[in-house]
Amino acid sequence: xxxxxxxxxxxxxxxxxxxxxxxxxxxxxxxxxxxxxxxxxxxxxxxxxxxxxxxxxxxxxxxxxxxxxxxxxxxxxxxxxxxxxxxxxxxxxxxxxxxxxxxxxxxxxxxxxxxxxxxxxxxxxxxxxxxxxxxxxxxxxxxxxxxxxxxxxxxxxxxxxxxxxxxxxxxxxxxxxxxxxxxxxxxxxxxxxxxxxxxxxxxxxxxxxxxxxxxxxxxxxxxxxxxxxxxxxxxxxxxxxxxxxxxxxxxxxxxxxxxxxxxxxxxxxxxxxxxxxxxxxxxxxxxxxxxxxxxxxxxxxxxxxxxxxxxxxxxxxxxxxxxxxxxxxxxxxxxxxxxxxxxxxxxxxxxxxxxxxxxxxxxxxxxxxxxxxxxxxxxxxxxxxxxxxxxxxxxxxxxxxxxxxxxxxxxxxxxxxxxxxxxxxxxxxxxxxxxxxxxxxxxxxxxxxxxxxxxxxxxxxxxxxxxxxxxxxxxxxxxxxxxxxxxxxxxxxxxxxxxxxxxxxxxxxxxxxxxxxxxxxxxxxxxxxxxxxxxxxxxxxxxxxxxxxxxxxxxxxxxxxxxxx
Numbered sequence: 406x407x408x409x410x411x412x413x414x415x416x417x418x419x420x421x422x423x424x425x426x427x428x429x430x431x432x433x434x435x436x437x438x439x440x441x442x443x444x445x446x447x448x449x450x451x452x453x454x455x456x457x458x459x460x461x462x463x464x465x466x467x468x469x470x471x472x473x474x475x476x477x478x479x480x481x482x483x484x485x486x487x488x489x490x491x492x493x494x495x496x497x498x499x500x501x502x503x504x505x506x507x508x509x510x511x512x513x514x515x516x517x518x519x520x521x522x523x524x525x526x527x528x529x530x531x532x533x534x535x536x537x538x539x540x541x542x543x544x545x546x547x548x549x550x551x552x553x554x555x556x557x558x559x560x561x562x563x564x565x566x567x568x569x570x571x572x573x574x575x576x577x578x579x580x581x582x583x584x585x586x587x588x589x590x591x592x593x594x595x596x597x598x599x600x601x602x603x604x605x606x607x608x609x610x611x612x613x614x615x616x617x618x619x620x621x622x623x624x625x626x627x628x629x630x631x632x633x634x635x636x637x638x639x640x641x642x643x644x645x646x647x648x649x650x651x652x653x654x655x656x657x658x659x660x661x662x663x664x665x666x667x668x669x670x671x672x673x674x675x676x677x678x679x680x681x682x683x684x685x686x687x688x689x690x691x692x693x694x695x696x697x698x699x700x701x702x703x704x705x706x707x708x709x710x711x712x713x714x715x716x717x718x719x720x721x722x723x724x725x726x727x728x729x730x731x732x733x734x735x736x737x738x739x740x741x742x743x744x745x746x747x748x749x750x751x752x753x754x755x756x757x758x759x760x761x762x763x764x765x766x767x768x769x770x771x772x773x774x775x776x777x778x779x780x781x782x783x784x785x786x787x788x789x790x791x792x793x794x795x796x797x798x799x800x801x802x803x804x805x806x807x808x809x810x811x812x813x814x815x816x817x818x819x820x821x822x823x824x825x826x827x828x829x830x831x832x833x834x835x836x837x838x839x840x841x842x843x844x845x846x847x848x849x850x851x852x853x854x855x856x857x858x859x860x861x862x863x864x865x866x867x868x869x870x871x872x873x874x875x876x877x878x879x880x881x882x883x884x885x886x887x888x889x890x891x892x893x894x895x896x897x898x899x900x901x902x903x904x905x906x907x908x909x910x911x912x913x914x915x916x917x918x919x920x921x922x923x924x925x926x927x928x929x930x931x932x933x934x935x936x937x938x939x940x941x942x943x944x945x946x947x948x949x950x951x952x953x954x955x956x957x958x959x960x961x962x963x964x965x966x967x968x969x970x
Contacts, residue, residue, distance in 0.1 A: 436463045440474075453477045460485065468492045471503065481507035489514065497521040498532065510536040518543070525594060526550040529561070539565035547572075551594055554624060555579040568595045580624060582610040583656070587620070597625040609656050614638045616966045629654045634962040637661065645671050647683065648959050659685040666955050671714055674698065674748070677952060678709075688714035695721055696952040697746075704728040705744060706948050717748035726945055727756065738765040738942055739777070755780055761788070763938030766816065767852055770796050773938055774806070784810040784817075794819070795937055796854055797898055800828040802931075803844065816848040827857060828932055829900070831868055837900065838927045839865040839890055857892040865890055866925055867903060882925060885911040 441458025454476045462469040472487030483505040491498040491514070501516025512534040520527040520543075527549045534541035542562050543549075549556040549570065558576035563569075570592040578585040578592075578599060588603035599622045607615035607622075607629075617635035622628075631652050638646040648670075652663035661683045668677035669690070675698040683690035690712050697705035697719065708725030712718065720743070727739035740763035747755040758777035764786075765771045775790025785807055792806040803821035811817050825844035829837035842861025849855045859865075867883040888907025895901040905911060914925075 437461075438463050453479075466493050469503070483507070495523055500532070512536065512541075524552060527561075527563075541565075549592075551592075552597075553581055554592075556592060569593055578622075580622075584608045585622070596623075598623050608640075612640055612659075614640055615654075618966060627655060627657045629656065634959075634966060636963055636966060644673075648963060649681070652681070661685065661690075668696075668956075668959060672748075675956075676712060676719070677955065680709075695725060696949075704949065705746070706945060706952075708744070710743075714748075719746040719748070720744075724762075727758065728945060728949070736942075738763065738940055738945065740764075740938065740941075741777075763940060764788075764794075765938075765940045765942070769852060770794065770816070771938060771940065772801075772806075773936070784812065786810070793933060793936070795934075798830040799854070799898075800826075800830075800932065800934075801844070801846070802826045815850060816852045818848060819846040819854075820844070824929070825859060826927075826929065827859065828930070830932065830934070835868045836926070836930070836932060837865075837867050838930060839863065839867075839892070840927055840929065841890070853896065854894055856894065857890075859890045859892075860888070863887050863890045863905075864927055865903075865905075866927055867900065869900075880915070882914040883911060884914065884925075885909065 437456070438461040440456040440460045442456070444455045444457075445453075456474040456476070458472070460469075460471045460474045462474075468491070469485065470488070470490040470492075471485035474483065474485040476483050485503040487501065489498075489500045489503045491503065491512075498514055498518065498520050500514035500518040502514065504513040504515075505511070512532075514532045514534075515530070518527075518529050518532045520529075520532060527543060527547070529543035529547040530545035532541055532543050540562065542560065544560055547556075547558050547561045549561065556570070556572075556576060556578050558572040558574065560572060560574050561576075562571045564571070571590065573589045575586070575588050576590050578587075578590070578601075585599075585601070585605070585607045587601035587605040590602065591600045593599070599620075601620045601622070603618060605615075605617040605620045607613075607617075607620065609615065615629075615635065615637050617631050617633060619631070619633040620635070621630040621632070623630075631649060631654070634648070634650055635652060636646055636648050637654065646669075647661055647667065649661075649663040649667040650665040652661060652665070652667060654661050661681070663681040664679075666677065666679055667681040668675055669681070669683060675696075676692060677696040677698075678692040678694050680693035681690065682692070691710070692712065693709040695705055695708055695710070704727070705719075705721065706726045706728065708721040708723040710719070710721035710723075710725075712720070722743045724740070724742060725744045727741070727744055728736050739758055739761065741758045742760035742762070744759070745757040747757075756777075756779040758779070759775075761772075761774045761777045763771065763773055764777070772788065772792065772794035774788035774792035777789070778787045779785070780787075786809075788806040788808075792803065794801040794806065801819065801821060803825040804823035805821070807820045807822075809817045809820070821844040823842060825841050827837075827839040827844060831837065839857070839859050841859040841863040843859070845858045846854055847856040847858075864886045865884070867885075869881055869883065883903075885905050887905040887909040889905075891904040891906065892900055893902040
C-alpha cells in the first residue's frame with residue numbers, strides 16, 4: 406500500500422454519517438480500517454479517493470466491506486463495489502454496489518441485494534435506506550422471508566420506527582399452506598400481523614378461496630378478520646359459500662363468526678342472520694334473527710337456533726315463522742314457538758312445528774294445533790294436539806287432521822280422524838253441525854272446498870229454509886244420524902246437497918220464527934271463532950323485504966368483489 410496516502414487518510418475525518426435533530430446536525434466520523442490500495446483522484450476530482458482491495462470501513466456500529474470504493478469529499482458521497490457487505494449486530498446487507506450520501510443520510514444498495522435483520526430475510530434488485538428516518542425501500546423482485554411467511558412484491562417500504570412493512574403496487578403473501586394477494590398491504594413483523602386492502606384474495610389450504618376488500622390476518626393467533634364485505638368459497642364446490650358484511654375466520658379450527666348480516670349458501674339452501682357461528686369441520690352452527698331460504702322458495706323468518714348440515718337438521722326457537730310460496734299471490738304462513746327442519750335431500754325433507762299459533766293458506770283457510778309435521782315427499786301436513794281449522798265461516802276439528810297438497814301446493818283434500826266435527830255458522834244462534842269418526846273434505850282448484858264426506862256414527866243438525874204461501878216463512882231443522890253423510894257445497898260456502906247413507910234416521914223440526922229462541926247443538930259442540938289466529942303477513946313481508954334488500958346488496962357486493970379479483 407502507498408504509505409503516503411495511507412497516513413493521509415488515517416488523519417482525515419470522513420464526514421460520512423450524520424445524527425440529526427430539530428436544532429442541529431452533528432457530524433459523525435467514519436474510520437477506514439483497511440484497504441490494499443488508496444489513491445487520490447488528481448485528474449477529475451482532487452477531493453475524491455479510490456480505495457481498492459479488501460476495503461473495510463467502520464461507522465456507528467456498522468462494518469462495511471467491499472472490493473473497491475470511491476469517496477467524494479466535497480459531496481460527502483461514498484460508493485462501494487463488488488462483494489459489498491454492510492453489517493451490524495442485528496442487520497446485514499449483501500449487494501454488488503452500495504452508495505451513501507452523507508448529507509442526506511441515504512444509503513442505496515444495488516444488484517441482487519440481500520438483507521438480514523434478526524429473523525427477517527429480504528431480497529431485491531435495490532434498496533434505499535434513510536438512516537435518520539429509519540425507513541428503507543426495496544425495489545423490483547422484492548421477496549421477504551419471515552419465519553413461515555413469504556412476501557413477494559415489486560416495491561416495498563420498511564419503517565423501522567413503526568416496525569411496519571408496506572406495499573402499494575400489489576403483493577403476494579405465502580404462509581404455511583395459504584396464498585394471499587392484495588393491492589395494498591401492511592405487515593407488522595413483531596405483532597406477526599398483516600393488514601390488507603383492495604382486491605384481496607386468499608386461498609386457504611386448498612379448501613377455501615376468500616375474496617374481500619379488506620382483511621386483517623393475525624398469523625400467530627391464526628385468526629383472520631374481515632372489516633368489509635367478504636366471501637368465503639368452498640374450492641371443491643363453488644356454489645357453497647359464506648358471505649358477511651363483517652366477520653372473523655379461524656382457519657385452523659375452520660370456525661367462522663359474524664355479528665352483522667351474514668349468509669351461508671349450502672347445497673341450494675340459504676341461511677342468513679344477524680349473528681352467525683359456523684364450524685365448517687363439523688358442518689354445525691348457531692344463528693340469530695334467521696332468514697332461511699331454499700330453491701323451492703320456502704322461507705323461515707325470525708327466531709334463533711342451530712343448524713347441522715351433516716344430519717340435515719335446522720332447529721329454531723323464539724317464534725320463527727315459516728312461509729312456503731305457492732304463487733305470486735298465494736303462500737302458506739306458519740306461526741309457532743319452535744321449528745325443526747330435517748333436510749334429507751333436495752326432493753324430500755321434513756318440517757316439525759311446535760305449538761302452531763297460526764296456519765294460513767290464502768285468505769280462506771286458517772288453523773292452529775299443538776304440533777305439526779310437514780312431509781315434502783308426499784306434500785302432506787299433519788296436525789296433532791287439539792287441531793282446529795276455519796275455512797271462511799266453517800270450522801273443522803278432531804283428534805288428528807291431515808292436509809294433502811298437490812304438486813303446485815294447491816289443496817287436494819283434508820282428512821280428520823276421531824271425533825271429527827264440522828260446524829258452519831249461519832248466524833249467532835244457528836249452526837249447521839256434523840260429527841263422526843272420520844271426515845274428508847275435497848277441494849276444487851283455487852282451494853275451494855267442494856265436498857265433505859263423514860263416516861262412522863254420524864250425527865248432524867242442518868238448518869235449511871222452507872218458504873210457504875203469502876210470504877210466510879218456516880224454518881226446517883233436519884236432525885239425523887247414519888253411517889255416512891255426503892255434503893256438496895256451492896262455491897265452498899253454502900250446502901247445495903246433503904245425502905245420509907246407511908242406517909239413516911232423520912227428524913224434521915218445523916219451527917216458527919216467533920217461537921224459536923233456543924239454539925240446537927250436538928254433544929261436544931264448541932264454536933271457537935274468537936280463537937281464530939291473525940295473519941301478520943304484512944309484518945312478515947316487511948321482514949322478508951328487508952332480507953331481500955340485504956340479499957340484493959349481497960349480490961351486488963359479491964359481483965363487485967369477484968370482478969376485481
